[in-house]
Amino acid sequence: MQENTNREKLKLVPKKPGVYIMRNVDNRVIYVGKAKILYNRLAQYFIGTPRDQKTMQMVSNVTNFEYIITKSEKDALILESNLIKKYNPKYNILLKDDKTYPFIKIDMKNEYPYLSLVRKTHKDSNKYYGPFLNANVVNEIIDIVSKEYQIRSCKFDLTRPKKRECLNYHIGYCSAPCTRLISSDAYKINLSCAIEALDGGLRQMLPKLKKSMLDFADALDFENAGMMRDKIKTIEKFAEKHRVVTVKKVDLDVVYFYYTQGITAVIIIEVRKGIINDKKSYTFLETDDIANDEIITSFLEQYYLIKNERTNRIVLGTNLEDTQIDFDVLRESLSIDGMRDVGISAGRGKFSKNLLLMAKENAIDAIKQRLETKIDDQLFLLKEKLNLYSVPTRIESYDISNTAGSNPVGVMTVFENGAVSKKDKRTFAIKGNNGSDDYASIYEVLDRRLRNFVDGTAGFEQRPDLIFLDGGKGQVKMGKSALANYELDIPLFGLVKDDKHRTKDITDGYKNYNVRENRELFTFVSKIQEETHKNAITYHKKKNTLTATQSELISIPKVGKQTVS
Template sequence: MTGEQDNTAGFDAKAFLRTVTTRPGVYRMLDERGTVIYVGKAANLRNRLASYFRGDPGSTKTRIMVSHIADVQVTVTHTEAEALLLEHTLIKEHRPRYNVLLRDDKSYPYIYLSTQDHYPRLAFHRGSTRGPGKYFGPYPSPTAVRSTLYLMQKVFRVRQCTDSYFSNRSRPCLQYQIGRCTAPCVGYISEEEYARDVEHARLFLEGRETQVLDSLVQRMEEASAQLDFETAAQYRDRIQAIRRVRERQHVSGEGGDLDVVACRTQAAQSCVTVFFVRNGHNLGNKTFFPRTPDDAAEEDVLYAFLTQFYLEHDVPSEILLSHAVDDADVLAEVLRERAGHRVTLSSRLRGERRRWMDLARSNAADALGSRLASRAGMAARLDSLSSVLGLDTPPGRMECFDISHTRGEATVASCVVFGPEGALRREYRRFNIEGIEPGDDYAAMRQAVQRRYSRLQREDRPLPDVVFIDGGKGQLGQAREVLDELGIGAEELLPVGIAKGPERKPGMETLYIGDTLNERHLAEDTPGLHLIQQIRDEAHRFAISGHRGARAKSRNRSVLEDIPGLGPKRRAQLLKHFGGLQGVRKAGVEDLAAVPGISTKLARIIYDATHGSGSGAP
């Protein structure tokens, strides 16, 4: 349903409101270009939309938004809960300018216990939790998962190796030797004893440490009564380790799952901090910085976060909130339907829960303060940089290229991107350099710059204001030639070379600026130089990590992968038959041909490939 366009804003609100329904639904506000600028939901569409156009609409943000409305489209739903779900989908699809937007595309990690295995293992897991086994989490970060797994290895000694590694062991691995596994792979522990360790690990992850401690205390006393003091000491150490962790992680008075969510806003910036509590354990916290309109209220930011975050991730039984939010009952109903269990939203807190909320608020305030200070520092660096480079205004976008290789092997170029907010990691790019003489850094730089900016031109995407080239006049010259060929002048994109100083000492860099190669040496305490160093070091790091990955991949490639007619299934069958590549190399042509699916002709090709083309078969 759309309105007539008669007034100065291009939208006849009165005519529109006469026809809009009073039923629940979702509305989309569009500007004159047809871009969705806001998505909202309402229990009564007419009443909600009328609030925008009758009298003072409220905040400055709302007044500005209303002035840009050229059309309003509505979708009627059966219930307000259905409207909430549709609102979430449309916000995700259109990412409107005036909505609070959460940038969180990650799936959260879990600890996985393969209970279906004969000898279950504990492992890091990210992705679907619908498969067989037990899943514990979510954890706020991979680091939190790994630290917990490290503890589990020390205390419960349940295996964490992959199934293929486990099934091919003929002797204990290093984990057994350092006391972090009981070597079930070679039968060093009985199935009954191992099952007891697995059960203790499961109970611990479920928050039932008391049962684990009682069992371990009983076994320690039994070992001591039998004068087996070495075993008793091992149980004592495990008991002490569990108690230390319990003191650090345990949430007083809690035994279930809950999240503590706090929001703070300041200077048109917003921060939401979430503490994850599962089975009475504090798994840690994660901080988010949603994109918000300038004068968004904290309760509005919090509500938008809840709808966008919990409709994408696991929902605990209870969510503690720093602010009361509108439509909490509707949101709780939607989350209950999605999670399959009761969900409570609580904002009036007392006692221990109030203390947890105070902690979450404090974390949110500290994180927001640090971000604002960082942005203020970034603004000062950009002002200094614009002065150094002779720009009229601070650059809005900067890119930097670097080359990495080892004696010409696996050459990789990096391109990192920075803006006023700092590093824009999602826009980083790597280029695998091919078709050049190994070790030719000039040709590598030329290829990377040409591929980057020819693509930006083809896709009609904006160019950066400044491009930094990690290198001296030679590398910068290659970049300038490419930019000239593409018709990109220095007034459009300023090229700057960064030559390292003597002994690569920071602060001794030489800058070569623009087509004139204006040479500059900056004082070590220049904020603009600090920004250049940060960008260059990030490009260097990104290039090296890409090069190492490419080099490892090339070195780990099996010679069998290059044999025509030997596909993945036959390769796997061959390796399984001979127990690995070394076994294949030791086999003769007749042995190879005995493998199902391997003809005598293919066996000869395999033999030649694994022994050198001039070898003769035995």
């Protein structure tokens, strides 16, 4: 069943580079991978037979997957490494190490700064360039720049001058600051030229190198021509910009709003300490009649204030037309309730602009999936309202029924892809002496269901994507206690009723989610609660009828309990 779901989902995966994340039944990340073409790579897992036994073992544990589109395969490689360090997936054990990608560092605190390779950046006065995929490229760039601008390559303490220059000076590769053959001011002029070249990706060096390569080739000096060619390739690699990491240790959220064909998609890319940390996706239907400014303002206020999300800076992007956002007012509204000095901008730096392009591409893909999927709209609305990881294609709802504590029963009602699945309905006669104790009864019912799931009992093999309990905080607390017994991470909520026993809110035990504000979602949730309550009442009446019949038979002379049963 789950394998078929993944295959259906695979049809919507784009043929673009990116990173994919695989989760198990407990919603834990078990594998992170990168791909030049996402569809082709994921198809190797879900279509046909994986190449080896270990891969087959991993795929058998995958119940859901998601992905992030990147600009290039190299961006995907860097993002993959960052996500592996974040999630520590079970099947990425070979990639679990403490190494990070290399950077070029210029030690600006030194009187005579030099270039060096480092794997960590800091918030200081030094300059950093990177990250790079290959340490060899970093060392080659350091060598090229140092020689071109006569920057020292040694790391000696130069507070005291040396008596003699090293070989690099005599072959024209260094200006010998160690013996003060160059003044500090003159050295800094060389350094500023090197920094300017690095800031420009060393592109200004390419014409000179290409001319030298051709001159050497014309002179049949193919060895030096080959050396110039290799330097050109190295500089071209250096000039490549990566979208997924910045040398600045910034914390920010990139939020992109994209509208087309009646759907508005919102993509949030979280950056923490200069590294992409997470991606969240939301899609909203029927937004044609809502002002674009209202869409942006309402979403940001609900996301950051109501959902209690935190960030220091927000970079906004959108394709919504005629938007006139008052950044000062929005900044002020988001700077309350513990969020201080939230910076909001349209994204001016290269890193922010690159992330906005990535977010836009993912937003376009989210709308494509939304248009092509066969899953009902209510499930998407429910996912967004409850901030679930994935669309809840299988929902299980539970209710308890009794009369003054007699014949207590429980029922499990199942909704598959938004429709009630009568064949999956399960009933439970309460075995404990719980009587009219709804809390103890709901705990027993859910505990029995989960134990059957863990044991692989027939009829209970499928894992729910979402669990609803009829009731409030008390029922939710007992339900989460039952889940904890089996270490299962399944979203669980209570369906709260008003004084007239009609659906009112959804609660997670701490806060309530208002479903009345969306008629379509309210109707769907009410249907789940009403169907479950109806099933519980029907089963309870059946038990009462059976009990009454048994009581009448026992009253007949010479007929006992054994005969009745």
